[in-house]
Amino acid sequence: MNDGPRYVDDLPDLIQADEYDDYPDGNLVRLRVSFTENGLEILGDGMRPEALEALLRRIGSGPIDQMLCG
Template identity: 65%
Template sequence: MTEHRYVESLPDLISPDEYADHPDGALVRLRITVTGNGVEVLGDAMRPEHVEALLAAAGLRNIQQMLCG
């Protein structure tokens, strides 16, 4: 089962100046890092449901999220 935890901040992988280049909002960016504790997957998307679907399909056990807006 996946555990979701809200955090204050996460690094941005998409900058605001990229939004004009992707009017459909379909840009998703992932950063995969091997750490001493395993593999860390950081995702950012113009539309949260796109990155959420990718992370869910990957079967990750722990997902940190931040509230935007």
């Protein structure tokens, strides 16, 4: 069960700053799926964090690592 995000210092960017003008509605989400020694890892990046978080919760109930932006 997911009890909320775990905050981490760094996560890779899947969306670059120069792409934001191409998506004025902010509806871009990118996912990278990897198989690791710990199992399936899904890395997501989205212009609207709430949309990405909702998608990740629908995919599974594991922990969500989140980086504070600002």
